[in-house]
Amino acid sequence: MPCLLVLALSLVGGNRKILRIACIFSIVKSARRTRHHVHIIAESVTAPLGCTHAAFIFVMTMYTQLYNRLSFGWNTVKIDMSAARRDPPPIVPFGLAAFAATLFALGLALGTTIAVGMLFFIQIKIILRNKTSIESWIEEKAKDRIQYYQLDEVFLFPYDMGSKWKNFKQVFTWSGVPEGDGLEWPIREGCHQYSLTIEQLKQKADKRVRSVRYKVIEDYSGACCPLNRGIRTFFTSPCTEEPRIQLQKGEFILATRGLRYWLYGDKILDDSFVEGTSRVRGWFPRNCVEKCPCDGESDPAPEGEKKNR
Numbered sequence: 001m002p003c004l005l006v007l008a009l010s011l012v013g014g015n016r017k018i019l020r021i022a023c024i025f026s027i028v029k030s031a032r033r034t035r036h037h038v039h040i041i042a043e044s045v046t047a048p049l050g051c052t053h054a055a056f057i058f059v060m061t062m063y064t065q066l067y068n069r070l071s072f073g074w075n076t077v078k079i080d081m082s083a084a085r086r087d088p089p090p091i092v093p094f095g096l097a098a099f100a101a102t103l104f105a106l107g108l109a110l111g112t113t114i115a116v117g118m119l120f121f122i123q124i125k126i127i128l129r130n131k132t133s134i135e136s137w138i139e140e141k142a143k144d145r146i147q148y149y150q151l152d153e154v155f156l157f158p159y160d161m162g163s164k165w166k167n168f169k170q171v172f173t174w175s176g177v178p179e180g181d182g183l184e185w186p187i188r189e190g191c192h193q194y195s196l197t198i199e200q201l202k203q204k205a206d207k208r209v210r211s212v213r214y215k216v217i218e219d220y221s222g223a224c225c226p227l228n229r230g231i232r233t234f235f236t237s238p239c240t241e242e243p244r245i246q247l248q249k250g251e252f253i254l255a256t257r258g259l260r261y262w263l264y265g266d267k268i269l270d271d272s273f274v275e276g277t278s279r280v281r282g283w284f285p286r287n288c289v290e291k292c293p294c295d296g297e298s299d300p301a302p303e304g305e306k307k308n309r
Helices: 031-035 037-067 096-129 133-149 164-171 195-210 231-235 301-307
Strands: 006-012 015-021 070-072 077-079 212-216 252-258 262-267 281-285 289-291
Touching: 037 096, 037 164, 096 164, 133 195
Parallel strands: none
Antiparallel strands: 006 015, 070 077, 212 252, 212 289, 252 262, 262 281
8 A cells, every 4th residue: 555655866967856746645645654554444343343332232221221111001102211219219310311311322323333334344445455546546547548549558556466365464464564664565566666656647648638728708606506507517516525616708727527517627827827826726617618729629528427426
């Protein structure tokens, strides 16, 4: 489960210049975080077990406390919560407030069991495959790129050892410390430490080549579900955490992917405005823009549609 932080070396004027290629995995997959992966798995196992045990105690408590409080009439059922008159009196008072608190605690225990239990299965799946969901997405795009250009190459994910048992042993070791130091990891035969990073650079270059330039013909406020852009645009808003961007008539957008009624891209800003300003990119309705006649007829919609639906 590698970190994709890479140092690329290039020779400039006879001196080596170190370029840092930023990576979104640099924090999540750092050495310190990875060394605690086993403990995270252990917690995701013990937490559902403890909550299941607590839920069993809550259920049995409510059952035993309510059993002596039920009275059946001809066609009615009554529950007497004032059990202090019982002989002998109950060891633990169990009134209406205690019943409500126990029922609330039971709901928390069951909710925690389900949520943390799902987290456990997701973590185990990642360990057995030795790849995260983002890395799986990179692998899928690599196959699409090779198939699209009909290249005579095969992409192998470098950190999947080809066996679930081997992947499992990389995390769960006798010493309790996973293999690897956070920067270098055991790799598959025929690959090297930078195989995944090189593939990402190829995909970035391909993304720039296949991007399409659009011109904004109508203003867009940046709303998540705009009401004034049509009913289909409203109901087909992308289900993603990626932002929307505001558009003004006359601006230019470089679209890289999209859906049927939405596009995703970067604003083409003036050089004087770009200095000290980060990239402005996000989703925007397709009916707010039109394709520039200087660009090709290729449309990025099919690629984005399967990535975001």
